Amino acid sequence: MMRDLAMADTPERPGPAGLSRKPVIRVDIRSKSFGAVRVLQEIRFSVARGETVALLGPSGIGKSTLLRIVAGLDPAFHGTVTRPDRMAMVFQEPTLLPWRSVLDNLRLIHPDVSEDEARVILHRVGLQGRETAYPRTLSLGQQRRLALARAFVGQPEMLIMDEPFVSLDADLSDAMLSLTEELIAETRPATLFVTHVRAEAERLADRICQLRGHPAALIA
Numbered sequence: 324m325m326r327d328l329a330m331a332d333t334p335e336r337p338g339p340a341g342l343s344r345k346p347v348i349r350v351d352i353r354s355k356s357f358g359a360v361r362v363l364q365e366i367r368f369s370v371a372r373g374e375t376v377a378l379l380g381p382s383g384i385g386k387s388t389l390l391r392i393v394a395g396l397d398p399a400f401h402g403t404v405t406r407p408d409r410m411a412m413v414f415q416e417p418t419l420l421p422w423r424s425v426l427d428n429l430r431l432i433h434p435d436v437s438e439d440e441a442r443v444i445l446h447r448v449g450l451q452g453r454e455t456a457y458p459r460t461l462s463l464g465q466q467r468r469l470a471l472a473r474a475f476v477g478q479p480e481m482l483i484m485d486e487p488f489v490s491l492d493a494d495l496s497d498a499m500l501s502l503t504e505e506l507i508a509e510t511r512p513a514t515l516f517v518t519h520v521r522a523e524a525e526r527l528a529d530r531i532c533q534l535r536g537h538p539a540a541l542i543a
């Protein structure tokens with residue numbers, strides 16, 4: 324089902340269950356510069372609910388810059404981005420609060436989530452029994468599982484991931500990919516993720532975008 328795209332726009336079309344595939348992320352970036360250096364130019368694409376788009380490109384091309392703009396973390400660009408209210412991000416580093424328990428790491432970000440709901444998602448990612456543990460006592464794989472639980476417990480309409488499987492060995496990377504695939508299928512956010520690994524992109528994504536050139540543009 325995966326295909327490459329150039330300047331892709333998600334048309335409003337029926338989804339697999341006849342549900343509306345109205346885009347929930349619309350990106351129209353005319354330019355992004357750091358000082359005098361223009362990093363991004365003319366980037367237009369959209370992502371529908373339930374759709375996963377992978378972003379590939381060489382190191383330093385501007386992938387993280389693009390993700391930060393889409394997430395609303397960097398407002399200093401020319402253009403427009405439309406995004407839904409409920410969004411979640413997963414970074415290369417799990418970015419956990421070291422002095423808070425596993426359960427608190429979930430509930431501080433999502434105060435409306437009940438303890439029972441938090442326990443259910445922790446069980447779902449394989450962290451049952453570790454609710455009162457502190458992040459430093461978790462393996463890197465477990466920390467990544469907690470970061471995934473934290474992202475999905477809020478039922479995000481939009482999910483942004485920046486190389487979420489980097490620095491894991493092959494088996495762990497495979498397990499995390501499977502878990503992420505399942506959570507995306509259950510929650511169906513509009514997902515945009517960066518990876519250096521084309522096989523990861525082909526496994527997880529419906530569409531693949533590539534950034535190329537200086538300043539970078541989106542191409543097939």
Ligand SMILES: Nc1ncnc2c1ncn2[C@@H]1O[C@H](COP(=O)(O)OP(=O)(O)OP(=O)(O)O)[C@@H](O)[C@H]1O
Nearest residue numbers: 357358362380381382383384385386387388389519
């Ligand atoms: N805050 C900043 N100030 C100045 N230049 C920056 C800043 N952030 C990024 N850049 C520059 O913008 C360009 C794009 O960086 P970015 O981190 O987006 O690339 P990337 O494709 O994500 O790289 P990588 O794959 O190595 O993570 C690089 O030349 C980088 O040096």
